[in-house]
Amino acid sequence: MTDPAAPDALPDTLTGLAVAVLTTADGRAKTALSHRAAAKWRASRAAGTPLPLGQEAPPLRPARPEKPDLLAPRDVPRRRPGSEAGRIALLHAVAHIELNAVDLHWDILARFPDVPMPLGFYDDWVKAADEESKHFNLVCDCLEALGSHYGALPTHAGMWRAAEDTVDDLPARLAVVPMVLEARGLDVTPGMIATFRKAGVTQAVDALETIYAEEVGHVAYGSKWFNFLCGRHDTDPKDAFHALIRKHFHGALKPPFNEEKRADAGLPPDFYWPLADGTGTREESPTGKPVSVENS
Numbered sequence: 001m002t003d004p005a006a007p008d009a010l011p012d013t014l015t016g017l018a019v020a021v022l023t024t025a026d027g028r029a030k031t032a033l034s035h036r037a038a039a040k041w042r043a044s045r046a047a048g049t050p051l052p053l054g055q056e057a058p059p060l061r062p063a064r065p066e067k068p069d070l071l072a073p074r075d076v077p078r079r080r081p082g083s084e085a086g087r088i089a090l091l092h093a094v095a096h097i098e099l100n101a102v103d104l105h106w107d108i109l110a111r112f113p114d115v116p117m118p119l120g121f122y123d124d125w126v127k128a129a130d131e132e133s134k135h136f137n138l139v140c141d142c143l144e145a146l147g148s149h150y151g152a153l154p155t156h157a158g159m160w161r162a163a164e165d166t167v168d169d170l171p172a173r174l175a176v177v178p179m180v181l182e183a184r185g186l187d188v189t190p191g192m193i194a195t196f197r198k199a200g201v202t203q204a205v206d207a208l209e210t211i212y213a214e215e216v217g218h219v220a221y222g223s224k225w226f227n228f229l230c231g232r233h234d235t236d237p238k239d240a241f242h243a244l245i246r247k248h249f250h251g252a253l254k255p256p257f258n259e260e261k262r263a264d265a266g267l268p269p270d271f272y273w274p275l276a277d278g279t280g281t282r283e284e285s286p287t288g289k290p291v292s293v294e295n296s
Contacts, residue, residue: 010036012054013053013056014053014122015056015110016054016056017041017109018037018106018107018110019057019059019110020033020037021106023059027140030099030103031134034102034130034132035134038127038133042126045123054113056110058111062107066151067151067152068151068155070155070156070157071154071155072158076156081192084146087199087204088143088152091204092153093155095136095143099136102129102132103163105128105218106129108173108177112170128217128218128221131217132218134210136150138210138211142203142204145203161250162177169244169248171240171244174225174229175226175240175241177222178221179219180245180249180253182215182218183219183262184253184254185212185215187256187257216265219266226240238271242271251277253275253276255273257272
């Protein structure tokens with residue numbers, strides 16, 4: 001196997017590329033490698049000679065930098081975004097989410113090579129990982145412009161739980177990660193954009209608007225390939241989704257929901273409303289209503 005640490009050297013299989021990213025600790029270095037890995041995959045596809053998948057075994061958990069400190073969710077200090085300190089904390093939380101998303105998308109490429117999938121499946125998740133890498137750097141740039149950086153604040157250690165809980169089940173991974181966790185981003189991001197626009201932080205507004213536009217595609221990839229697998233096994237997608245979320249997702253889904261963007265991503269209301277916690281109604285979920293980023 002090619003040494004991914006060597007200058008200009010990258011593994012020659014898709015799972016090798018994924019594992020190289022997953023085993024890189026520093027966030028900026030991880031995302032730089034992610035961009036290079038995605039470019040290598042795209043080049044192989046454009047040449048008509050796609051890289052072989054390979055069989056490189058991914059780690060159970062990705063490499064992480066020494067900072068931020070990872071705490072239990074209940075121990076992470078809560079800050080309101082009405083102050084600059086609160087807005088920095090919110091951006092730090094988003095950066096953490098984006099870095100985990102980079103690893104989640106490369107992990108899905110490395111974790112399930114034995115499940116035969118069309119090449120478009122790999123195209124979609126390489127593109128998603130590449131975009132999440134961009135998102136992480138956009139948010140890190142915002143933090144640094146405000147005099148902070150990723151790692152300056154503690155964050156919670158629960159982000160990778162979805163990957164560990166679905167380590168041997170591709171439909172469950174698609175249901176929990178893009179169709180629940182990333183769909184949650186569609187619900188909460190308009191409120192975050194409004195917060196930073198009100199504060200006049202245009203760099204953060206621009207970054208979050210980019211994230212918001214591209215996350216629709218990531219949720220759509222999850223919905224597309226989940227439905228594909230259900231069709232392969234002649235199972236009802238809605239019933240399968242409900243069963244998998246009740247088994248693998250810890251807690252109810254939290255309205256209000258961004259029904260318009262969820263629909264754009266291929267998620268109809270009868271997928272998620274039956275799993276909601278009962279604290280909201282459809283009339284209470286207009287697009288853009290500010291909501292909490294908890295459980296994102």
